[in-house]
Amino acid sequence: MTDEDDGSLSPGNHRRHTSAKKRQPGILVSALRSVFGYRKTSLSLFVITTIFVVVLVSYIDNSLLYTxxxxxxxxxxxxxxxxxxxxxxxxxxxxxxxxxxxxxxxxxxxxxxxxxxxxxxxxxxxxxxxxxxxxxxxxxxxPKIVTYYESxxxxxxxxxxxxxxxxxxxxxxxxxxxxxxxxxxxxxxxxxxxxxxxxxxxxxxxxxxxxxxxxxxxxxxxxxxxxxxxxxxxxxxxxxxxxxxxxxxxxxxxxxxxxxxxxxxxxxxxxxxxxxxxxxxxxxxxxxxxxxxxxxxxxxxxxxxxxxxxxxxxxxxxxxxxxxxxxxxxxxxxxxxxxxxxxxxxxxxxxxxxxxxxxxxxxxxNNFFAISSSQLIMLNLFLILVFPILNGLLMFYSVKSRKWVITWTMVLVLPLTIILAMFVTYFAVTNGFQEMNQFLPSSKPLLLVATTTSILLLLYSVFSTILNRIFHVASTDPKLLSIIVISFLYWVLLIYTTNGLANNAESMAHTGELFFTILFALQGTASFLGLLGWSLSGLSRKYLEEEEEEGEEEEEEEGGGRGRGGGGGNDEEPLLDGSVERYVSDGDDDEDENGDASGRRQHDKNPVKHLVQHFGYDWSLQYLLTVPVSLFLIYNSGWLVLDGVNKTMQESLSGETFVYGAIQVFSFSLIVPLIPFIHKLNRYMVFILIAVVLFGSAIISIEEPFNEQNPLKLRLLQTVNDDQSSSVEVFGREGVIYDVISKLPSVVKSSSSPSGNVKCSSIAEGNEICTYKTELIPNILPPGASYIDIKITNSKSSSYGINFNEVIIKAPKNRMCNLHFRKEEVKAIVIGNTTDIPPFKQIPNGYSYNNRKSHFYKDISGIEKLFLNKLDWEEPYNLAFYWLPSINDDSNLLNFTIDCFWADLAPVSRNNETLSAIPAYEELIKYTPNYVTWANKDRGLVSVSKSIAI
Structure with a gap:
């Protein structure tokens, strides 16, 4: 074995080994570098920790038990x-x-x-x-409604x-x-x-x-x-x-x-x-x-x-x-x-x-913060003017002096990536989730938010990688560039909010947009610090790039160049991209995790780069400025909105559209603070996001939208005719009512085919009315008697003048009736004592009364509805009308409809027997599924109608 073959016996290798040991940092420094260095593992842990803390703090803050x-x-x-x-x-x-x-x-x-x-x-x-x-x-x-009320x-x-x-x-x-x-x-x-x-x-x-x-x-x-x-x-x-x-x-x-x-x-x-x-x-x-x-x-x-x-x-x-x-x-x-x-x-x-x-x-x-609209407008104007001037000057200087090299392509790739990700996500939510499980946000809105947010993050990463490769984008500081673009978006929103506050102060239409100020201030400050770092840098961009190129060439020669397939750390690749972006401000990627000797030799030969890499921890300050607080404000505000309005999708199609729109806006807003750092998330984060998308989509496709804790809410009104025939009208969203009521005992017994008894018809806003006949007559109505008696007295009419009629309405054990006039023919109404009332011309416009015995309301443009509310259970309604026939009406008749309502659910005693007040309502409560709740559609649960012409 030669010396060249055994580095451990080589004096040169021994000296280099001894020198490298001396240069190795201590445990504390290594720990700080590992935690705060701009490494994919560190960044991923920061993100996971931030999300956990944000959700936990929001939950505690909104919890009754903990606060x-x-x-x-x-x-x-x-x-x-x-x-x-x-x-x-x-x-x-x-x-x-x-x-x-x-x-x-x-x-x-x-x-x-x-x-x-x-x-x-x-x-x-x-x-x-x-x-x-x-x-x-x-x-x-x-339409114009006049109300009589006894308080x-x-x-x-x-x-x-x-x-x-x-x-x-x-x-x-x-x-x-x-x-x-x-x-x-x-x-x-x-x-x-x-x-x-x-x-x-x-x-x-x-x-x-x-x-x-x-x-x-x-x-x-x-x-x-x-x-x-x-x-x-x-x-x-x-x-x-x-x-x-x-x-x-x-x-x-x-x-x-x-x-x-x-x-x-x-x-x-x-x-x-x-x-x-x-x-x-x-x-x-x-x-x-x-x-x-x-x-x-x-x-x-x-x-x-x-x-x-x-x-x-x-x-x-x-x-x-x-x-x-x-x-x-x-x-x-x-x-x-x-x-x-x-x-x-x-x-x-x-x-x-x-x-x-x-x-x-x-x-x-339990701490309260408030600011007036005028104060916020002044603060917003200050931020709108100051940050663009400061950051604009710093950016101009950094780019002009070639300390920071950026191109229009780099600037435009970010918004293009966002638009593409949002477009695909919108398609996935509206044509995917909404079609699969239309009403699921009513019970599990955060499941859709988590799934949609994960889809957005993955799509952003994919499109960002593709566009960067198509346009050959190699930004020297993509993090800072993203922060600047995001601050510009918030700047536009802040201008919109400020304009709304200044021009619509009375409507309060923009008073919920307080956090735009904070979000812009945080992004603007992070942009300022990043640009300040570039402008104060004493090292030219050209020199640093040359140093970096030399290092890459030497790594290729030694076969140990990271990002080229050599070295360890494959678990720390950028999100969906195996290439390493080398830029000063963002530091290096998980360097020397495997004790790579070539990396140490590279540091020896490039001391400037080594210094910048190890002391480029400005990312942590930028992260702390732009992510935790922003993420909390967005998450907590979005949660409050969804928690308050997600049930409105049961009331109308416009409510459903708003809820799905809110989910998408909420999800997009959540990823905005993370955009500057997405490229540094490691592959384990990719696996987590993919798992959330797959698991979330599976749950969305099979989960029941309603349950006992998050029920379907339907509304009802039972109508009864003078011949004692009766039907029940059920109101709700289209497609959900029939299965609920088709198996009711009274529905099944009344027809050989339940579908023949239940009739459903569509109405406005994606709702429907399903009606079925029932023999369950309300016991709060007296048996065998006319439910509404009407008596016309003291009629005075003229073909060319104001007509006058007195009407007495009797409805047993009743407090509430409505009158609907065919047109705007009624010009004045009298309630109470109708004797010795003045001529029409002597009645003042609006409300007036005569010793509180006679009450008048006059509106020459016409009255379309009259709501009556009285305290005495048996006293009749005493009314009088001044009305003018339509020019094209030759009949000289006043046509109107009377609807009287009953709402008392107290049991009724009759013939020594205690009866349910409204058996049809009791049947719905007893026999419909436990995931359904019932509310009244109108002023009562029972209505009796009668049409009159006088």
């Missing part, structure tokens, strides 16, 4: 126990406006209020002007020490829909109002500011109780309000929206703030179709907040909104926040600073 603690103070513990008992008693039965149970809840609340305020002379109770608060008003809608709100006033201060209003509604026990909507709001009243009834002194409580009725079908309060004398005292609501079923109560920054900023005073102005934007943009009393108070000129439970919508308004499905922490969350906000409002003077500005706000681990 809301029950009180330890004995006084507060007793208060929680009292309000929990109130909630249980309020929600024993369904209690819509048209039910006896509604009267029982009213009586319970009245007794509790009198019990709490007994002996306190500065607290007053009013039963809505002793039941005389009757109003007639027109809704701002098309029985329960009002409490805690008189303040300083009578010059405007009052603060607390409001919640005590009615439910016919199919729900109303625990969340809005039993917890009502119980919280009782809790706040109990708190103040035990205080040693009265508050500084007057506090008014409005326990209002009939919110569910028109916000009527809140509207009635605006006609009450106490309303004139109020300037601020807090509305407590529930549009979901339990969980955490979120700050839905606020009228202005000047009032929203005080939400920081509550102990468990939970808020996102994304929901405020959702309401403003019409994404959320339901409304709350908040809108009545805001339109009336008050300033305040809307605090509400918001999920899930498939349980909202169904029998599943019951005491079994909520936690006491949910009640305490709303109650404690209501107490804290009320205490601050009651004891402090509220200025008008920020009253003209909308608010952008969010919360994080």
């Amino acid at each position: 809301v603690d029950l009180p330890l103070d004995q006084v507060e513990k007793k208060l929680v126990d009292e309000t929990w008992l109130d909630l249980q008693l309020i929600s024993q039965h369904e209690h819509p406006y048209g039910s006896i149970a509604n009267d029982e809840v009213h009586k319970y609340l009245e007794n509790r209020i009198n019990e709490l305020i007994r002996g306190i002379d500065y607290i007053k109770y009013d039963n809505d002007l002793n039941g005389t608060n009757k109003i007639l008003f027109e809704a701002n809608s098309k 029985n709100n329960l009002l409490v006033q805690i008189e303040g020490r300083d009578k010059t201060l405007p009052a603060f209003l607390l409001s919640a509604h005590f009615d439910s829909v016919p199919t729900s026990y109303g625990v969340t909507d809005d039993g917890m709001g009502v119980a919280s109002l009782l809790g706040v009243l109990s708190y103040y009834s035990k205080q040693e002194r009265q508050p500084k500011r007057t506090i008014i409580f409005n326990f209002n009725n009939n919110e569910e079908f028109g916000l009527f109780g809140a509207k009635a309060f605006t006609y009450h004398p106490w309303f004139k005292k109020v300037k601020y309000f807090l509305n407590l609501e529930g549009t979901g079923a339990g969980g955490k109560a979120i700050l839905f929206r606020g009228t202005d920054y000047g009032i929203v900023k005080y939400f920081s005073k509550v102990r468990f703030p939970y808020a996102s102005s994304i929901f405020q934007q959702g309401f403003s943009s019409g994404l959320v179709h339901s409304e709350t009393d908040y809108v009545v108070y805001k339109e009336a000129g008050l300033r305040g907040l809307d605090l509400a439970f918001y999920k899930p919508r498939d349980i909202y308004h169904t029998a599943e909104d019951n005491i079994k499905n909520i936690r006491v922490q949910s009640l305490w969350h709303m109650l404690s926040n209501a107490i804290d906000f009320t205490k601050h409002m009651a004891e402090n003077e509220i200025d008008d600073v920020g009253s003209n500005d909308s608010a952008m706000y969010t919360s994080f681990f």
Whole structure:
């Protein structure tokens, strides 16, 4: 064996070995290099860790159990126990406006209020002007709807020490829909109002500011109780309000929206703030179709907040909104926040600073952050101007001085790659997932997000590799170039947001886009640091490239060139690409993991490159700036949006389209912070992504979209004719109803072929109505009698003038009827005492009344619908119309339809027998699958119609 054959005996080799040992770094330095060096393994671990932490932190922040603690103070513990008992008693039965149970809840609340305020002379109770608060008003809608409403709100006033201060209003509604026990909507709001009243009834002194409580009725079908309060004398005292609501079923109560920054900023005073102005934007943009009393108070000129439970919508308004499905922490969350906000409002003077500005706000681990629209506009303008100037100058200098070599091809490849990946992903989602399992986002939205995000990452990597090879792109710093392009995209979004805030301040249509500011600031800062590093570099790009070329040539000669098939570390190849990109800022790839001697000799001969590679750790700072915070903001915001709206796809085709669009936007937004680093993810990450895509696609193709925890929500209305024939109409998304109702006992028995009894027809927005005849007549209707009796009295008509007719409508045990006029022929309506009423010309436009005995509403453009709501169960509806026949109508007839509704589910006693109130509804509850929940379609569960011509 020669010396050349045995390096261990060679003096030269021995000296080199000894020298190399001396130059080897210590354990600490090696560990730091391994963790923070720009290596594929390090980067992949960073990404996995970041994703895990982001998901975990978001879960904890949005969790009721981890962020809301029950009180330890004995006084507060007793208060929680009292309000929990109130909630249980309020929600024993369904209690819509048209039910006896509604009267029982009213009586319970009245007794509790009198019990709490007994002996306190500065607290007053009013039963809505002793039941005389009757109003007639027109809704701002098309068709034009006029509503008559008899109110029985329960009002409490805690008189303040300083009578010059405007009052603060607390409001919640005590009615439910016919199919729900109303625990969340809005039993917890009502119980919280009782809790706040109990708190103040035990205080040693009265508050500084007057506090008014409005326990209002009939919110569910028109916000009527809140509207009635605006006609009450106490309303004139109020300037601020807090509305407590529930549009979901339990969980955490979120700050839905606020009228202005000047009032929203005080939400920081509550102990468990939970808020996102994304929901405020959702309401403003019409994404959320339901409304709350908040809108009545805001339109009336008050300033305040809307605090509400918001999920899930498939349980909202169904029998599943019951005491079994909520936690006491949910009640305490709303109650404690209501107490804290009320205490601050009651004891402090509220200025008008920020009253003209909308608010952008969010919360994080019980910390509340808010900024006014004017402040955000100024901040955005600063960022929009400063970062492009600074980064533009640095980029110009770096490129001009040849310290950083980039081309237009390099710049254009990134957006082209993104467009291609998004296009293919859109096709995969809409023509793949949506076709395979249309309604799956209703129950598993995050499964689709994870699968779609993985597809995007893989496609981006594939297209990036292909385009780089086609156009021969060899960027010297692709990471920084990607950060700059992304910051430009955020810059465009920030301009859009700022323009929207400046030009649409009242609509609040852009108040959920607060995080665009943060995302752009982070990307802009990372771009600045990267460009600053290039501009301050004392080494010319040309020299470094020459050094690198020399090193590559020597590696080829020695057969140990990495990236050419030699050396170890195959597990650390760039994502879907075996080539190594050599650029200074990004360092080297997992160097010397296998103790490659040629790599050490390369370092010896290229000390400049060696130095730059080992000290090029700027990537970690750029990663920390652009990925963790950005990923959390995007994930948490996207999760809130999907968690709040994913059930709306059960309501309409437009809701479905929005949900699938939101999933794709959410998924794309998630990969944006990772784009600069995708090329450094190792092959194990590729395997993980492929596994997620395959597993996710398999689950999407076979998973049932509905289950007991995430049910299908259907709506129903039973219609009954005077001949006692009856049918049930079921409303829902197209294609899901027939299988649910075709096997009902009454459907099977009524026809030899169930398909012959069930008739389905398509309606707007991808919905359908399925109707079946049933012999299950509602027992809440009296047997053998006419359900609606109509009497026409005192008719006066003229071929060339205004006609006048009085109508008396009798409907047994009824509180709600609607009148639909054929055209806009009716010009004025009279409710109540119709004797001695003035001529048409003497009636003022709009609403007027005569000693609250006769109520008038006049609209010369015509009235198309009249909604009637009364408190007395047996008293008839006394109406009168002033109407003008159409020019082309020779019949001189007024044609209209009357629909009366019943909603009481309390059992009926008849002939010493207890009967189900609405057997057809009970059958649906009993015999349909457990993945189905039921809600009312209209103001009641039973409807009787009659057409009239006078």
